[in-house]
Amino acid sequence: QVQLVESGGGLVQAGGSLRLSCAASGRTFSSYTMGWFRQAPGKEREFVATINAIRWVGGSTSYADSVKGRFTISRDNAKNTVYLQMNSLKPEDTAVYYCAARRGPGTPRTRYDYDYWGQGTQVTVSS
Numbered sequence: 001q002v003q004l005v006e007s008g009g010g011l012v013q014a015g016g017s018l019r020l021s022c023a024a025s026g027r028t029f030s031s032y033t034m035g036w037f038r039q040a041p042g043k044e045r046e047f048v049a050t051i052n053a054i055r056w057v058g059g060s061t062s063y064a065d066s067v068k069g070r071f072t073i074s075r076d077n078a079k080n081t082v083y084l085q086m087n088s089l090k091p092e093d094t095a096v097y098y099c100a101a102r103r104g105p106g107t108p109r110t111r112y113d114y115d116y117w118g119q120g121t122q123v124t125v126s127s
Contacts, residue, residue, distance in 0.1 A: 002026050002116040004099045009121030012089055016125070020084040022099030022118055033102040034075060034082040035114055038095035038123075045098065047109040049073040049084060062107040067093075089125045096120040 008020040022034070035050040051073045052060045061073055072085040082099060100114035108114070 002029075002032065002101050004101060004116055004118035006097065006099045006118045006121040009097060009123045011124045011126065014089060014091055014125055014127050016089050017085070017087045018089065018123060020086065020097055020099075020121060020123070022082045022084075024080045024082070024101060026080070029080040030077040031104070033104065033106050033108070034073075035100040035102065035108070036073060036082075036084045037098045037100060037111060038093075039098070039120075040095040043095075045111050047111070048097070050107045050109065051075050051082065052107055053105045060107060062109065064109075086123070089123075091125045091127045094123060094125050096122050 003025040005023045008018060012018055031053050033053045036048040037045050038048050039045040047064050048067055049063045049071055070088045075082045098120045099118040101116040102114045
């Protein structure tokens with residue numbers, strides 16, 4: 001069982017930056033693939049970014065086209081934490097951002113491939 005707790009959300013102006021953090025419980029964090037998803041009001045939860053389990057493939061990453069070049073996902077296995085650095089934020093990035101964990105390797109982009117979820121953190125970008 002893995003518990004995930006997100007933090008770092010808030011209100012920011014367009015063009016600004018935020019860094020989200022997701023702290024995970026457990027002793028096998030490095031063997032989990034980690035992902036970030038987001039859900040805007042009235043919309044489906046959508047993929048944002050994922051980072052592979054270090055244990056297998058050295059932490060390869062994948063991003064949604066809408067955030068590529070602006071967002072960066074990273075992980076610190078010593079701290080059991082995954083980060084999402086968000087730069088050049090746009091109003092359309094406004095959503096609740098969720099951290100997710102998947103047992104084993106891969107860079108899956110669908111929510112159904114993940115086994116554990118955090119409670120979410122709100123990100124609001126004003127124009």
